[in-house]
Amino acid sequence: MAVVTADAMTNASQTRGKSKMAARDLNLFYSDNQALYDVNLDVVEREVTALIGPSGCGKSTFLRCLNRMNDTIDGVTINGKVTLDDRDIYDKSIDVVQLRARIGMVFQKPNPFPKSIFDNVAYGPRIHGLVNSRDELDEIVMTSLEKAGLLKEVKDRLSAPATGLSGGQQQRLCIARAVAVSPEVILMDEPCSALDPIATAKVEELIDELRSNYTIVIVTHSMQQAARVSQRTAFFHLGKLVEVGETDQIFTNPRDERTKGYITGRFG
Amino acid sequence: MSLTFLLLGIALLSALSFVFGRQRAIALSGGRYSNLHSLPVHYGTYTALWCGLPALALLFVWYALQGSVVQALIISDLPADITSDPGKLSLALNAISLIAADNAAHLDVAPEVVEAGQRLATLHTISNIALIVVLLSVALLGLALSYRRIFADMRARNNVERIVRYLMIGCSAIAILSTLGIVFSLLFEALHFFSKISPVDFLFGLEWSPQTAIRADQVASEGAFGMIPLFAGTLLITFIAMLVAVPVGLFSAIYMGEYASSTFRAWAKPALEILAGVPTVVYGFFAALTVAPFLRDSGAVLGLSVSSESALAAGLVMGIMIIPFVSSLSDDVMSQVPQALRDGSYGLGATKSETIRLVIFPAALPGIVGAILLAVSRAIGETMIVVMAAGLAANLTANPLNAVTTVTVQIVTLLVGDQEFDSAKTLSAFALGLVLFLVTLGLNVFALKVVQKYREKYD
Numbered sequence: 080m081a082v083v084t085a086d087a088m089t090n091a092s093q094t095r096g097k098s099k100m101a102a103r104d105l106n107l108f109y110s111d112n113q114a115l116y117d118v119n120l121d122v123v124e125r126e127v128t129a130l131i132g133p134s135g136c137g138k139s140t141f142l143r144c145l146n147r148m149n150d151t152i153d154g155v156t157i158n159g160k161v162t163l164d165d166r167d168i169y170d171k172s173i174d175v176v177q178l179r180a181r182i183g184m185v186f187q188k189p190n191p192f193p194k195s196i197f198d199n200v201a202y203g204p205r206i207h208g209l210v211n212s213r214d215e216l217d218e219i220v221m222t223s224l225e226k227a228g229l230l231k232e233v234k235d236r237l238s239a240p241a242t243g244l245s246g247g248q249q250q251r252l253c254i255a256r257a258v259a260v261s262p263e264v265i266l267m268d269e270p271c272s273a274l275d276p277i278a279t280a281k282v283e284e285l286i287d288e289l290r291s292n293y294t295i296v297i298v299t300h301s302m303q304q305a306a307r308v309s310q311r312t313a314f315f316h317l318g319k320l321v322e323v324g325e326t327d328q329i330f331t332n333p334r335d336e337r338t339k340g341y342i343t344g345r346f347g
Numbered sequence: 348m349s350l351t352f353l354l355l356g357i358a359l360l361s362a363l364s365f366v367f368g369r370q371r372a373i374a375l376s377g378g379r380y381s382n383l384h385s386l387p388v389h390y391g392t393y394t395a396l397w398c399g400l401p402a403l404a405l406l407f408v409w410y411a412l413q414g415s416v417v418q419a420l421i422i423s424d425l426p427a428d429i430t431s432d433p434g435k436l437s438l439a440l441n442a443i444s445l446i447a448a449d450n451a452a453h454l455d456v457a458p459e460v461v462e463a464g465q466r467l468a469t470l471h472t473i474s475n476i477a478l479i480v481v482l483l484s485v486a487l488l489g490l491a492l493s494y495r496r497i498f499a500d501m502r503a504r505n506n507v508e509r510i511v512r513y514l515m516i517g518c519s520a521i522a523i524l525s526t527l528g529i530v531f532s533l534l535f536e537a538l539h540f541f542s543k544i545s546p547v548d549f550l551f552g553l554e555w556s557p558q559t560a561i562r563a564d565q566v567a568s569e570g571a572f573g574m575i576p577l578f579a580g581t582l583l584i585t586f587i588a589m590l591v592a593v594p595v596g597l598f599s600a601i602y603m604g605e606y607a608s609s610t611f612r613a614w615a616k617p618a619l620e621i622l623a624g625v626p627t628v629v630y631g632f633f634a635a636l637t638v639a640p641f642l643r644d645s646g647a648v649l650g651l652s653v654s655s656e657s658a659l660a661a662g663l664v665m666g667i668m669i670i671p672f673v674s675s676l677s678d679d680v681m682s683q684v685p686q687a688l689r690d691g692s693y694g695l696g697a698t699k700s701e702t703i704r705l706v707i708f709p710a711a712l713p714g715i716v717g718a719i720l721l722a723v724s725r726a727i728g729e730t731m732i733v734v735m736a737a738g739l740a741a742n743l744t745a746n747p748l749n750a751v752t753t754v755t756v757q758i759v760t761l762l763v764g765d766q767e768f769d770s771a772k773t774l775s776a777f778a779l780g781l782v783l784f785l786v787t788l789g790l791n792v793f794a795l796k797v798v799q800k801y802r803e804k805y806d
Binding site: 146148151153176177178179180181183184185186188190191192193194202203206207253256257260 | 608609685687688689690691692693694695696697698701705706709710
């Protein structure tokens, strides 16, 4: 396989697991500047897909296409297709609010709401009416905090303000908050870039655990992190998807010269 | 020699010093500015400041002290029978200054006084000449000293910055001291008032009718100085104003900040802020000539009796005046809520209104409360609209259809026209002003505290 096409990768992925999300010929423009060029990528169910590449290569922009967060930015136009379970998420019939409940997101900087820890996690279930009673809500909050590995640290101070937590705890709280809505996919935009190494290790561990229940797409600047947490890696460069494949293969035997250059640190 | 000429002279000398200082620095540099510690312009500024500032300071001190020194000299020469009686003395001093100004042909006064008047004229001339001489020498001395201190390694730049810093300290001192001065003048007049009327009667009295006899032979009521009806009126109108301003201002802020497209915002926001630029007197006649008659007529249709000067009319118009205040402050506060929080909420599948209601608004709430408190203190202190539209009758009522009066309206009516300055009636204006000042000050301090506390959270 000298030239890797998206189709080839799609076929390859089908041997491993079902494609949960897919981008087809995705182009994105910020006003007149094109930020993404014909991106074709499959996200495999219950796997961690890492998006790597130098700053400004479009990986975060691509991530934000997956739950239509770019809708909130003025002057963005998108063509091409992004599907979730084979349905086009940019179709008019799609309710973007419900879509974002199915595709959760964790941001670069921990952004807990200035509310209590409990209210932060309960935010999603409450607005989506996922619970009918206080007991159910308690249950969801507890399990979400548990899944995010935070319960032990905060169970005695659920009513304390979330902004009082440490950076790493805040980020895990944001993950718990995303998990509480029971999304199918979780998008993470450099979730560890504002964290110290210990907090980073905890979040990485958590990502690995979450993989058994959720499909995860993570943007990262750290190639070590991509290698540690992901099963598949996609390399972006100048708005184009250069190469995508199994993480081992990308890091040990990249097919494209640019990928090789980036992972060996020659540019980026 | 008028003050203008003196100031011009000082400015001219400073300008000359600037040129001298700069020239000397250039001469010292030998053509290469890098040989100097500072730029030539700094040396010029240094000499100019040293020439001008001491002279200016001296000028002001001179003018401040001249009057009392000259007067003391004149008094010391007057015979004892005049100086011993304060009334006579003040009359004599008046006559003396009239004579000195050559304006007293018709006056019939003692020869000592005439003599003193002529002496005053001479003293003034001497003082003026002395002032010019002293000023000139101080300015030239400053120039000479600073000029001699210019060397290549003299830190003119740092020196200039230090002098400028003192100037800025002086400017802020002026602002602070004048506030203090206003407060103290209010305070002393108010204390004067409280020596005539007991503070308890003033603070808790339910009746306000300040008409007292001006002369002893006049028949007039005793006068009642209970401020409660005035504050009740103020609060009623403020309450009505806030009923209008808070929802309208807040919702327009939310629309402008969160929903409006940037093109719409670009012209709608300034348009809204034009409201803040309308002079309050214009609002006043809008209230008195348009809104109040309209309310009276529509009240009549409904069978309600609305007085033609009603709290409702004044409150409504005041509310409109305050809308831009509330909206632009709360817009500022809400736009300070970090984008990350909005993203977090949208990322969880919240709609725009859920995000605003559950995340942005609570996060901005302290700031919004602060904005509203500032608006309240603005409404309490507002004068023109209520003078024109609220009326003068000090009714203690909660009915917005009646005429009420406010603290500010009463202060205006108490001080407008010919008044005897030490009657309780006139002095009560200061007491009212003091209470008003304390209330708005308290509100402002509280509001700023709230706003500040909120700001710290995201810094």
